[in-house]
Amino acid sequence: MSDFSLSSSWTAVSVLVVDDEPGMRTILKKALSKKFAQVDTAGSIEEAEEIRKRCHFDLLIVDINLPGRSGIEWHEAFDPTTRRSDVIFMTGYADLETAIQALRAGASDFILKPFNLDQMMQSVNRCIERRLVERQNFALQRDVERSYPVNIIGDAPATQQMKKLIAQIAPSIAAVLVEGESGTGKELVARALHQLSKRTGPFVPINCGAIAPELLESELFGHVSGAFTGAKKSREGLFRVANNGTLFLDEIGEMPLAMQSSLLRALEQKAIRPVGSEREIQIDVRIVAATNRNLKLEVEEGRFRRDLYYRLNVLTIDLPSLRDRIEDIPSLSHHFTAQLSKDLGMKAINWTHEDILAMQAYSWPGNIRELRNMMERCILLGKPPADYWRELQGDALPVTAVAAVGVHAMIAAEAELNAAHPQRPCQCHDDGEDQYCYPVTWTLKEVEKAHIMQVVDASDGNKSAAARQLGVARKTLERKYKEWTDELL
Numbered sequence: 001m002s003d004f005s006l007s008s009s010w011t012a013v014s015v016l017v018v019d020d021e022p023g024m025r026t027i028l029k030k031a032l033s034k035k036f037a038q039v040d041t042a043g044s045i046e047e048a049e050e051i052r053k054r055c056h057f058d059l060l061i062v063d064i065n066l067p068g069r070s071g072i073e074w075h076e077a078f079d080p081t082t083r084r085s086d087v088i089f090m091t092g093y094a095d096l097e098t099a100i101q102a103l104r105a106g107a108s109d110f111i112l113k114p115f116n117l118d119q120m121m122q123s124v125n126r127c128i129e130r131r132l133v134e135r136q137n138f139a140l141q142r143d144v145e146r147s148y149p150v151n152i153i154g155d156a157p158a159t160q161q162m163k164k165l166i167a168q169i170a171p172s173i174a175a176v177l178v179e180g181e182s183g184t185g186k187e188l189v190a191r192a193l194h195q196l197s198k199r200t201g202p203f204v205p206i207n208c209g210a211i212a213p214e215l216l217e218s219e220l221f222g223h224v225s226g227a228f229t230g231a232k233k234s235r236e237g238l239f240r241v242a243n244n245g246t247l248f249l250d251e252i253g254e255m256p257l258a259m260q261s262s263l264l265r266a267l268e269q270k271a272i273r274p275v276g277s278e279r280e281i282q283i284d285v286r287i288v289a290a291t292n293r294n295l296k297l298e299v300e301e302g303r304f305r306r307d308l309y310y311r312l313n314v315l316t317i318d319l320p321s322l323r324d325r326i327e328d329i330p331s332l333s334h335h336f337t338a339q340l341s342k343d344l345g346m347k348a349i350n351w352t353h354e355d356i357l358a359m360q361a362y363s364w365p366g367n368i369r370e371l372r373n374m375m376e377r378c379i380l381l382g383k384p385p386a387d388y389w390r391e392l393q394g395d396a397l398p399v400t401a402v403a404a405v406g407v408h409a410m411i412a413a414e415a416e417l418n419a420a421h422p423q424r425p426c427q428c429h430d431d432g433e434d435q436y437c438y439p440v441t442w443t444l445k446e447v448e449k450a451h452i453m454q455v456v457d458a459s460d461g462n463k464s465a466a467a468r469q470l471g472v473a474r475k476t477l478e479r480k481y482k483e484w485t486d487e488l489l
Contacts, residue, residue, distance in 0.1 A: 013036050013037075013038075013058045013059070013128055013131065013132075014036065014037075014038040014039075014040075014055065014056065014057045014058050014059075014279075014281060015032050015036050015038070015039045015040070015057060015058065015059045015060075015061065015124075016039075016040050016041070016042065016048060016051060016052065016057040016059070016060050016061070017029060017032070017039065017040070017041045017042070017061045018041070018042045018043075018044070018045065018047075018048040018060065018061070018062040018063060018066070018071065018074075019041075019043070019061075019062075019063040019066075019090070020043050020044065020063065020065075020066050020067055021063075022043075024063075025041040025043070027117075028041075028061065028120070029041055031117055031120075031121065032124070035121075035124075037281070037282035038055075038279065038281055038282070040055070040057075040279075044066055044067060044068055044069075045066055045068060045069040045070075045071070045073070045074045046068060046069070048060075048062075048074070049074070049076055049077075052076070052077065053224065053225065053226065054224060054276070054277050054278045054279065055224060055274070055277045055278070055279040056085075056222065056224055056234040056235075056236065056274060056277070057085050058085060058086065058127075058128065058131050059085060059086050059087075059088070059124065059127050059128060059131070060077060060085050060086070060087045060088070061087075061088045061090065061120075061124075062074065062077075062087060062088070062089055062090065063089075063090045063091065064089050064090065064091040064093075064098065064102065065091055065092070065093060071089055071091075071102075072089075072098075072101050072102055072105050078105050078106045086108040086127040086128075086130070086131065087105075087106060087107050087108055088107070088108055088109045088110075088111060088120075088123055088124070088127065089102045089107045089109070089110050089111070090111050090112075090113055090115075091110075091111075091112065091113060092112070092113035092114070108123075108126075108127050108130075109123040109126070109127065111123060136202055151335075152166075152185070152188060152189070152192060153328060153331050153332050153335050154325060154327070154328030154331055154332060155327065155328065155331070156320075156325035156326070156327035156328045157325075157327075158320035158324055158325045159320070159325050159328055162189075162317065162319065162320065165317055166189060166192050166193060166196065166317065167196060169193070169315045169317075170192070170193045170194075170195075170196030170197045171196070171197055171198070172197075172315065173286055174314040174315050175267070175286070175287040175288070175289065175311065175312050175313075175314045175315070176190075176193060176287075176288045176289070176314070176315045176316070176317060177252075177289050177290075177291070177295070177312045177313045177314075177315070177316045177317070178190060178288065178289070178290040178291075178316075178317045178319065179290070179291060179292075179295070179316065179317070179318050179319065180290075180292065180318060180319030180320075180321070181292055181319075181321050181367055182292045182366070182367065182369070183322075183366045183367035183368055183369030183370055184319040184320070184321060184322070184367045184368060185319065185367075185368050186250065186290035186292075186319060187205060187248065187250060187290070189290075189317060189319065190203075190205070190246070190248040190250075190288040190290060191203060191248075193246070193288055194245065194246040194248075194286075194288070197246065197286065199244060199245050199246060199286060200244050200245070201242060201243055201244030201245025201246070201284075201285075202241065202242060202245045202246075203242075203245060203246050203248065204238050204241055204242035204245065204246070204247050204248065205248040205250060206219065206220070206238055206247070206248065206249060206250065207250045207251050208249055208250065208251045208252055208254050208255045209250075209251035209253075209254030210251070213256040213258075213259065216255070216256070216259050217259055217262060217275055218235065218237065218275050219237065219238060220237050220238055220239055220263070220266075220272075221237040221239060221262070221266070221272045221273065221274050221275060222234070222235050222236045222237030222239075222240060222272070222274040222275070223235050223237075223274050223275035223276050223277075224274055224275070224276040224277045225276075226276065227274070227275045227276025227277075228275065228276070234274075235274075237272065237274060239266065239272045239283050239285055240272070240281065240283065242285050243283050243284055243285060244284050244285075245285065245286070246285070246286045246287075246288055247285050247286070247287055247288070248288050248289075248290070249263075249287060249288070249289040249290070250289075250290050251290070251291060251292075252289040252290065252291050252295075252312065253291040253292075253293035253295060253298055253303075253304060257303070257304075257305065260304065260305045260308050261305065261308075263308065264305065264307060264308045264311060266283075267287060267308075267311050267312075268311070270282060270283060270284070271283060287312065289312045295309055295313075296309075321364070321367055322364040322367040322368055322370075322371060323363050323364055323462075323464075326360045329356065329359050329360050329371070330356050332368065332371060333351055333355075333356070333359060333371065333375060334351070336371065336372045336375040336376075337349060337351070337375055337379065340372075340375055340376050340379055341379055344376075344379060344380065346379055346380070348379075349378065349379060349382070349384060351384060351385065352384065352386070354384075354386045355384045355385045355386045358385050358386045358389060359371070359385055363462075363463070363464045363474070365464075374388075448480075449480075449484060452466070452470065452477065452480060455469050455470055456477075463477050463478070
């Protein structure tokens with residue numbers, strides 16, 4: 001007899017055997033249970049239909065000659081609006097007409113009794129392998145970015161550290177929580193984790209914030225026919241589609257509290273229960289969750305379950321923002337330019353050093369997504385970034401002159417100003433903070449300039465943080481710097 005040991009890629013497959021002979025049901029259940037996690041049996045079509053209403057089955061093994069209705073008369077199993085199962089018919093009284101009827105009804109295979117177990121298992125294997133291919137194709141249809149390999153661009157220290165961490169934890173089966181600002185590439189990291197994990201199942205992404213709360217449970221766990229209004233046919237959930245692969249739960253912080261409880265139970269039990277079903281299905285799925293929220297704060301404020309947070313936060317990857325990896329901007333911009341030019345069917349633009357300096361001077365609140373969108377606009381308009389921002393009159397970035405020479409000029413100006421009018425610690429305050437006084441001979445403009453530079457320096461050069469400290473818009477700060485630079489030119 002062949003080896004029918006349980007395979008991890010088959011654990012989410014369910015089988016229903018329908019035969020009026022108790023001995024045949026026992027033999028098939030024992031053999032099939034070595035390969036599948038869920039195998040049920042029934043002695044009649046009526047009993048089988050009641051079971052099928054409660055749970056979806058990938059494969060039905062049905063004897064044609066049954067008391068009451070015959071297997072071929074099980075019309076509900078072949079209803080084109082609800083059928084999602086393969087069917088193997090068995091019979092000890094076969095003739096050509098019966099075989100034709102069975103095939104017309106939609107049978108996947110037809111086996112004569114008595115049969116040896118190897119013959120049955122070969123037929124079962126063919127049906128299930130076809131089922132698994134269908135699941136893979138379904139996952140690929142959802143995955144619009146499947147056509148190119150994962151490639152995390154950049155060699156900045158923060159990027160190198162992130163790549164090293166991904167490679168280190170990818171082989172593990174533990175859950176991973178990916179945190180970072182919007183647009184930092186959380187799904188790209190999840191894909192990299194899946195590819196490096198060598199898991200044989202598909203990568204299945206879902207945005208928890210883009211699906212109505214009342215539909216999210218069905219989307220993840222599936223449902224049986226009649227489970228709720230509008231559920232005219234059974235549906236496999238994404239957990240089953242992702243079996244032996246990776247399920248990426250994007251925007252996990254948007255998941256309703258009631259659904260969080262169901263997700264926690266599925267993760268702890270490694271089993272799911274489709275909506276409307278009374279049976280659980282074993283699954284082997286690696287979870288990668290992502291959020292741009294502070295989940296610790298969400299837990300403290302009661303918007304996210306503490307136990308689920310700890311269950312997801314086994315391993316954590318904190319993605320750096322683009323402003324913390326500006327060394328990657330040249331390689332990222334060239335990568336997006338080549339990719340977008342090909343997709344748009346347009347000639348690629350060669351960015352100058354002036355363009356790169358201009359891009360590196362910006363804080364990029366939208367991170368890599370914003371950079372890619374800006375690249376697309378520049379290609380479509382046929383304008384380099386420096387020219388594009390110059391026409392916007394500093395709406396987003398300093399103009400070209402500031403980007404190219406302003407930084408060096410401002411450093412020189414600041415040094416000259418401090419040498420001529422050194423600031424001195426103020427003795428008027430005793431609150432423990434650094435305070436400075438300025439000579440009474442200074443003009444208001446000189447005091448303003450010195451104070452802004454002092455706050456920018458205290459913010460480690462981060463103009464966005466300095467603007468918030470000063471209570472002004474970053475655009476105002478950039479305009480001041482431009483005015484001071486123009487005075488020097």
